[in-house]
Amino acid sequence: MLHHKIIVLTGGADGIGWECAKAYSKAGATVCILDKNPIAENKLNELETAQKTAIVCNLVNENEVADAFKTIIEKFGAIDAIHNNAGIAHPSKTLDQTTDAEWDLLMNVNLKSILYTTRHGIGHLKKTKGCILNTSSMVGTIGQNNHAxxxxxxxxxxxxxKAMALDYAPYRIRVNAVSPAAxxxxxxxxxxxxxxxxxxxxxxxxxxxPLGSMPAGDVIADACLFLLSDAAxxxxxxxxxxxxxAELGYRTII
Structure with missing residues (x-):
């Protein structure tokens, strides 16, 4: 489904991101992982396609993001998709208890990283009529206590x-988000x-x-694979x- 596609994936070293990396690779994509943590070569070699790369990158540092995109273009020549998956959830606090530093870190990692990947990737996506995928969360719709x-x-x-989808539709660039629960x-x-x-x-x-106990990240990866593919x-x-x-109706949880 992603044969010959070149995908930039942030936060791909573990969790949902790593499951996505495996799914994209299995579907034929070249996977370019940007993560603050290095990925061991033997782990990276678990990805099925011959072409892949992992770049250690602080996604809240614009110069590092710009350099990473430059490296990807020099190595692979194009970018077909950007999956903004990197994110943090800490700390578990109400708004009044949140420090300025904690606020800034959450905003920078979860949002400014999207600004930087878009700023340095949109020109390449215009050439390929590519797409952008953001990893959101059900809490962005229904809320959650102690995580303001x-x-x-x-x-x-x-x-x-939604704003990006409208802005980039004239260039035939699709922008969607996936919204997991637990x-x-x-x-x-x-x-x-x-x-x-x-x-x-x-x-x-x-x-x-309701569909069952807490799943692993592969269920999210399958949905992401669809949204990045031509089927979507x-x-x-x-x-x-x-x-x-998880968001459906009142339920008694026993």
Missing amino acids: VYVATKGAINALT INTPTLQSWSKEQPNKEEIQHYLDKLQ RFITGTILPVSGG
Whole structure:
């Protein structure tokens, strides 16, 4: 489905991002991972396509993002898609308890990184009539207690996705977002262990989604694969829930 496509994937070293990298590679894409953490060569070689690269990149540093895109173009010649997946959720706080530094970090990683990848990638996407995919979250639509700034960034991603879809439609560039609920990733496991009621949290996460217990990131990767493929060629401005029905109706969670 992604044969010969060159995809830039941020935050691809683990979790949902790594599952996406594997899915894109299996579908025939060249995967270019930008992540603050290095990826060992033996892990990178798990990707099925011969062409792939991983660049250590601080996504809130514009110069590093610009250099990464330059490297990708020099190596592969084009960019067909950008998947803005990098994000952080820490800290778990109400708005009044959030420090300026915590606010700035969440806004920079979750939002400014999209500004930089778009600024340095849009010219290449115009040439290929490519697409952009943003990783959002159900909390951006339904909210979440004790995560005010994280929720704000995901709500902003939803609104930004729609604005970008309109702005870039004249260039035949599609812009969509995927919206997970609870996904079993290292980030979520780390968060759950920090909570005072760890056992209750795990039970809650497993019961959150009517379709079944908390899945791994491959369910998100499958949806992302579709949105980046030509099968979704007339879909833009969509915030696609991949939530197992977590947002549906009042339910008793026992």
